[in-house]
Amino acid sequence: MNKITRKPMFLVIIFTLIAILIHHIPVPLLFGTHIYFTDIIFFAAIRLIGLPYALLVTIITSVAALFTGGSIVTLVTSIIKVAIIGLLWIKRKKDFVTWSFVYILLVFLSYPIGQYLAGDLPTTLFHFEMVKEIVTLLFCALVADIISDYLPVIKGFRTIFRSTSSFYFGKIISHIILFATIFPLLLIVFIVAKSLENDMYQTLQYQANSFKNRVAEEASSLELSEIMEFRLESDLQKANLYAIFSEFIGDRNQQVILFNNYGEAWLTINQDQIQWSHKDDIQNGIGKTIMENGFIYIPQSGESLNGWHQSSFISSTSMLSSEAFLIVPLEESIVKIIKQLYHYLIFLLAVILVALLFTIIINRILTKSIFHITSLATNLPIRMKNNEALNFKATRIREFDELANNIKQVATELRHMFSVIERKNKQLTEKTDQLMESENKLFRLAHYDSLTLLGNRNKFYEELPHIIRRTDLQEQEFCLFFIDLDRFKEVNDTYGHQTGDVLLKRFGRRLLEFKASYPEFTPYRLAGDEFVGVLRFVSREEVTIIRKELEHICEQPIQLNNKLVIHLTASIGVSFYPDDGATIDDLLHEADQKMYERKVLRDESNDG
Structure with a gap:
């Protein structure tokens, strides 16, 4: 399974788990009725992971609900609802609230079917259930719109949901108005429902006490x-x-x-x-x-x-x-009580309709006004440079008109200042580029070996104290490899210093390739044929494995030209911080000693 397939399936699992969790913690209303907010997850999944995966989430969640008292009717209606609203959104975009209203119209057309499925449920209770589901659907659609719009732009979710689409300022205002309208009224409905239920319980309590007293009397x-x-x-x-x-x-x-x-x-x-x-x-x-x-x-x-x-x-x-x-x-x-609560829900539904119409009007006015301001500011420097005129049209919002006038004033000033600023910027850019180029050259000369492109002694002594401090804070260890090329002097004496330089250059490239395989390993060239490497490790066994791998890399033949192939070996000494020393010089000395011991053992083995 490739990454493209694996990522949506991972999101399907996450969305499904969240939907099942939300389904199992419904908000109780009264008299055995609950409000389920799983549609929020289903609708959000349509935009964030696609309609096919959203349908998969819906099916899995609905099937799981069957084992906890759910019904086949609920399963089928959930799938139909997600499919219809999802297809409408894919074809026409807009938002889920709009397409939820379209779905509600379709529900009204299927009213006889709903009454048939309701069985012997009285008409009053059926109407209450129907309006309750409509209000819940609209609230879920609104929250799903908000999640789908703003979740992908939150840091941490940008890599999960790669959304390149932006949203208008008017949409933000619409979301605020709708949410600020629906949510408080929905809370009031819950409060009223509990109040009506408690009033009934108090009446029953009074009757029970009266009965008890009459019996006792x-x-x-x-x-x-x-x-x-x-x-x-x-x-x-x-x-x-x-x-x-x-x-x-x-x-x-x-x-x-x-x-x-x-x-x-x-x-x-x-x-x-x-x-x-x-x-x-x-x-x-x-x-x-x-x-x-x-x-x-x-x-x-x-x-x-x-x-x-x-x-x-x-x-x-x-x-x-x-x-x-x-x-x-x-x-x-x-x-x-149900009739009273039904009237509250009807009122809430009417308020939602009014708020939706209101937000459509506001969204249109704001979007048109902002587009006009944006058109004034678009490519303003280029237009001022070309002496283009700004066409100003009055909007219906005073703040926007003032902003447009300010833009025109700024544009006039920019027109006069543009040529001077452009000339000075050009001069400043040239000088800055020269300075940065010189600074980069000086930095590389001071911190990198020009032959091997590895960090030099200065860089080593500059970076190692930071490594020591970081190691102390994290309570970890690091080790120092001291690498000496055996018989390098013979190569210099036999083939000349130019060949020796080529050899060092090729060897430095090998160390850089080794670093690519082991990112925790950082090589440096101290002088001549002396190299060091710093390794942050997890265990001593890991160090042994890496040292052997490094020796193996060093012993590979180095082809200097079409005819000359050099077979080298390297002696490597390893010192551990803080066991073998607490300072840079102590670590270098200990690693040098161990390198020398390994070189002696290698020479004795070769002589034997």
Whole structure:
């Protein structure tokens, strides 16, 4: 797999992981409804890594969601949504907010299909879910536009997302206006939703406490004979309690059930509600505790909006040997709250539409005005040099008009100053070039060996203290190679100094090639045939390997011309900082001694 293929696949993995993470931390709204912001990642992927990869991210994330309660319908709609909006963006560019509105129009055209897929969900709840998804889609599209525009220009992401396109100032203003409009209102919707939900819980708490107090009051008022009849579940007590709790319920759509010690219902007030003959029947659903003596009973359809629509509030309290339950169906309360929140979302959607139209107008005015200012300033020096006139047109923004007038004044002054500045700049440039050329020559003469192009003794003594300080700070080690060419004097004496210079030049080139293979190795020529190299290393074993490789390089034949090939060897001594010395001279001396010892051993081996 080449780099071109590997990089997008890496980004697909990153985008997928982020999308799955965001999917698993949705923002709860109320009554089992959540807002998912995974579309932000899907849309951003369209622009940052391409539509095919964005579809791949969408498919993987949606399939993963199936294992955590997601639906096939959500998977299909997510893919269709990303495909439609992505294709529109590829064909027409613009932004995701615009194409999200187009997608919303298509959704309205498929309204009957949506109602069919919603099943038995009431119309009010279906409309609420639909508007909620529309608002979420527009917010996700806006955030995706912001991420796609500004993420590639942030340092650190420029190499990952190579975006060469720029954006207009009007677009920045549009993003600020839209985000500053939508985000606070979206927060208000969340706050209102929680407030409405808490108000309902407080009302239920009040009813639960009233029920508990009424039960306690009735139990305490019973005489001994009545208590016996109560425990025997006599018809007289049933009739008496039925009248009492019927009065407590009144015309409210509520239910009271009394269960005996065996969990059997022996008294039910308001038979029109759910029929529970045994207390264990309450376990056939989802219980959501909201207070100490009460919980929300949600049918087995699950903790969804439809499940909450069918839910009931259940509060229990002891009454002598029985347990009394107050059951309050929540259908009317939830529909009422959903309608209120639905109106808030409709208002938010209307504000988004107005803000979008407003930003389009502002963007057009700003872009046109800025283009006019830009046209005045474009190639201003060249136009002044050619005595071209500046055509000024008044804009609708005072600051821009003042800026245009200032540009014209500056242009007039530039026209008079241009010739003088140009002449002086030319003179200054020539002198600067001469000075820099001389400075570079002096620097190279002072710091580099003209024959081998390696750093010389001055450069070595200048750089090594910095290496020592850096090594001390990083608590690392470095070593010094002292390299001496064996029998170099014989080459000079036999073939002449000119041949010796060629040999040194070729050897210096080999050291530079060796440095290319080992960037941590830096060679220098001290004098004659004496060379040193500085190596920052990780382990002593690494130094041994590099020294052997360096010896092998040195022993390779050097062809000086078509006929002459020189076979040389080199003696290399190695000293370690700080074990063999804390100063440059100590390290050089130790490396020189070890080099000499290796040379003696080599000579003795050759003589043997």
